[in-house]
Amino acid sequence: MMGELAVDKHVKYIISVEKKKDSFESVVMEHLRMNGAYWGLTTLDLLGKLDAVDNGEIISWVMKCQDDSGGFAGNIGHDPHILYTLSAVQVLALFDKLDILDIDKVSNYIAGLQNEDGSFSGDMWGEVDTRFSYIAICCLSILKQLDKINVDKAVNYIVRCKNLDGGFGCTPGGESHAGQIFCCVGALAITGALHHVDKDLLGWWLCERQVKSGGLNGRPEKLPDVCYSWWVLSSLIMIDRVHWINKDKLVKFILDCQDMENGGISDRPDDAVDVFHTYFGVAGLSLLEYPGVKAIDPAYALPVDVVNKIIFGK
Amino acid sequence: MHGRPRKPTKPEDAAASAAKAQKLRALQNQFIHNHQNKIYTEEAVELSAKLLGINPESYTAWNYRKLAVEQKLSQSESDPDSLKSIFDEELRVVESALRQNFKSYGAWHHRKWVLSKGHSSIDHELRLLDKLQKADSRNFHAWNYRRFVATLMNRSEEDELKYTEDMICNNFSNYSAWHNRSVLLSNLLKRKVEGFLSKEKVLPDEYEFVHQAVFTDPDDQSGWFYHLWLLDQTVKLDSPQLVSSWPLPGSDLTLLGNRCLDGSASPFTRFYSDSGTFPLILYFNQAVEGVNLSTITVDSEVTSNKALVWKPLSTVNSQASQVWATQLNFSNVKTDSSKAYPVEVSLGHSQGIISSNGFRYGKPSRFTFRVCAQHVETKPAEELDRERILWRDEDFHLYDTHSQESSPIVLLDQLSINNDHESTDSEWRAAVIAKEIDHFRELLSLINCKIGKLTLARLLMAHDAMMWPSANKFSHSEVLELYNDLMKLDPTHVQYYKDHHSLVLLQQVTSSWKSLLGHCFYYRDLTSSLTGNPICLRLNNLSLSQVGSFDKLLWVQMLDLSHNELRSIEGLEALQLLSVLNLSNNKIGNFTALEPLKQLKSLKVLNISYNEIGAHSIDTTRYLCSSPLSHSIGSEWYLDKIVADDDVKSYWEAYFILKGLNLTQLDIVGNAIADEKFKLFLIKVIPVLKWLDGEQLH
Ligand SMILES: [Zn+2]
Secondary structure (H helix, E strand, O other), rough: OOOOHHHHHHHHHHHHHHHHOOOOOHOOOOHHHHHHHHHHHHHHHHHHHHHHHHHHHHHHHHHOOOOEEEEEEEEOOOOHHHHHHHHHHHHHOOOHHHHHOOOOHHHHHHOOOOOOOOOOOOOOOEEEOOHHHHHHHHHHHHHHOOOOOOHHHHHHHHHEEOOOOOOOOOOOOOOHHHHHHHEEEEEHHOOOOOOOOOOOHHHHHHOEEEOOOOOOOOOOOOOOOOOOHHHEEEEEEEEHHHHOHHHHHHHHHHHOOEOOOOOEEEEEOOEEEEEEHHHHHHHHHHHHOOOOOOOOOOOOOEHHHHHHHHHHHH | OOOOOOOOOOHHHHHHHHHHHHHHHHHHHHHHHHOOOOOHHHHHHHHHHHHHHOOOOOOOHHHHHHHHHHHHHOOOOOOHHHHHHHHHHHHHHHHHHHHHHOOOHHHHHHHHHOOOOOEEEEEHHHHHHHHHHHHHHOOOHHHHHHHHHHEEEEOHHHHHHHHHHHHHOOOOOOOOHHHHHHHHHHHHHHHOOOOOHHHHHHHHHHHHHHHOOOOOOOOOOHHHHHHHHHHHHHHHHOOOOEEEOOOOOOEEEEEEEEOOOOOOOOOOOOOOOOOOEEEEEEEEEEEEEOOOOOOOEEEOOOOOOOHHOOOOOOOOOOEEEEEEEEEEEOOOOOOOOOOOOEEEEOOOOHHEEEOOOOOOOOOOOOEEEEEEEEEEOOOOOHHHHHHHOOOOOHEEEEEOOOOOOOOHHHHHHHHHHHHHOOOHHHHHHHHHHHHHHHHHHHHHHHHHHHHHHHHHHHHHHHHHHHHHHOOOOOOOHHHHHHHHHHHHHHHHHHHHHHHHHHHHHHHOOOOOOOOOOOOOEOOOOOOOOOOOOEEEEEEOOOOOOOOOOOOHHOOOEEEOOOOOOOOOOOOOHHOOOOOOOEEOOOOOOOHHHHHHHHHHHOEEEEEEOOOOOOOOOOOOOOOOOOHHHHHOOOHHHOOHHHHHHHHHHOOOHHHHOOOOOOOOOOOOOOOOOHHHHHHHHHHOOOOOOEEOOOOOOO
């Protein structure tokens, strides 16, 4: 029997995770607490419960994670990295508090990570990945500072990572992976460059991610997982091919992954829940137009009302 | 975060977890202290290794180790042995971290960082990879690292290709290996390496190879995409070519100086224009760049080539497009003279026309058509505006031709025949496809499988496209049947098959003059004066979920697509002559899906009643239309005075699509968005509107 979305339980779970800092799992995740904050808070906003947290406390913690370079770390005391810089900006956007940022400083940090070939490094140590291209483009677009980078070169690099199955990899030649495809399609969407995507070819590859159980996997012949509900779905939406999957079956799969007792959503039914999968499950339901969940923007990964306010001023 | 079973935590487990957590926290705190204070003693560095052994994802610890190495290098002797030992220690730490977490980005990057310093043995890396890739043959970090190592040691692509072969033979279900094979093979083909000089020699062996995977287990997806890629390599001609145009080669265009009541000119080749201009449209087989005055010459005694501006008919801001158009100006021509003016279009200096893959337009080519202008008095303009297009069935009569007039389809055939440039090359391609068709028919005779049917459908369509227009029998019916079967066999993807079914159906409709005529209707009667061309192409009630075959429909000025299941009208922008369009009773979900209409400057009458506009919270074409969201409408939008208007912010999608159109008649009733407030907004945005939902304005 298909359950409903247990909104109150998930809200309680997210707030409890924030407070529970003494388990091994939470210590292992401490270095990416900024991502965790983004996942948890976006979920709360999508469920209409962002006011359940103390935003003043969160914002002051976020700002303590900023490094002199302008980038943000995953937590206080750790090194800055582009991964956490986007999450920090997204969290501030959720609270409509972008104005407390030194926009130039943050955007200069990001722009400084662009390489000669158009790609982006994650930090000063030079790991290159199309995930970082997406992050740079998304973040600079939110800050309205895209003109600080060479957008044409950034787009060209992403196009070089396009594969013969229509998908995209981390670097040129890298295998297609749904998470990577989201990053590349998202970056191309924000820069008005989706004409570089073969929508029918990629759409077929993406819709074939749906397996018998209704869940989506991230690559051929892999197990389904709730987090791909976001990556595959958002990509399919951006290229207008989401009708090629069966939405009802996917809704059921996500709902089946809920912990109906203690809240939270897991990767697969009956696995242990975490904030990451709770966010991707709820965001997936949002993309599936599940009643009572706010709409999320497939490219910026923020609620549509937040994005519209940034872009259209309303 | 993955694959941990959900179970209630027992008190003793919680205690153990807390103890472990406490230990890790102590380690982490000490590490952060060392890092912040730049302490690189042996003990401190060892502590970071310990931390990474437990938590390889602790990225700051990898950074710290790089700093420590740099510190050591600055202090130690530069003899090769001590350098090597410093870096070997790093490799050891990475190896043990990878044993803990094979997918740690930080660990893999640290290894690359070490190797790129050039003090370590590369051979060892290849051996390590062989071991790791045997343990997890799909790990994409390992494959990425393998490409990195292969490049670093200048290993040949042929050797790496052989490696993918071994991996695949070991297990057909290795998508990663098939992927890497496609990358290597396309590089080898592109570089024309010895043994990879021609596709003709290479592709048949690859087909044999991938059959082993697909035929062994048809449900395993590993070989599916490789096979589709091979098919694409077989079918696709590298160089761009012209597949269609308007006016068509050899046609006689009658340009009407006013809306014409005269039935003497063929309704298919006459065009009404009060400005004396008409579009010249070029339709290529793929998106091209570089269509301009220097690559295309238009010669006639009437118009000057120099004044022409070529525009790509692509949505959003792409400079490449499959369809290009320019406006030819014949306003100086004397009307009512029987003289026909020849126009020659030559793609002679066409080297500058380039596909997105960098291939140039093939042989120079040219075509001509003739234009004559007529002027006929009709009703005054204000009277015309009072007329309203109705879509009642009784207003349409099946068109029936008695004369031997030239039909657009027949002329299209000529265009293709003139274009058979690569005919010698196409023989082997057709043979390969024919052989594949036999193979897949055989597979289907043994087992009823989805990939068999889908591939057969694709092969048959590819074969038809190659044979067109010389073949006398096409496989449309068989392909439609295959898609019908697939909808039942794989209901999860029913819409995918439905979309393809729609496209094939339209190809069938447009494949012959006879079948197309079955959809051509007169609107009201010959004396109707609202449209210059009284022929309406009616493709209504066909269960279409997608539209296509636009290359054969460039002549259409009045189109009825109502009562289908359309969610999008992608590609419709090619129909530059379109002035009347009915999209009512479809599934259009948002104004952004109507982006192609922005390119249709002749559009006057639009019916989008009874769709789903405003009914969805998620907009699937939000990023396929030009808007500030995708930076394809720039800051000028913010400067626009009208933006201060709250309605424009609420209805920005409608605003962007409709503001540039000169619609005189719009039907929008039956959409969630269409309340009174929205209608008032429409009247403001489209000042020339005369009819809204059947009500006359003013
Ligand atoms: Zn997951």
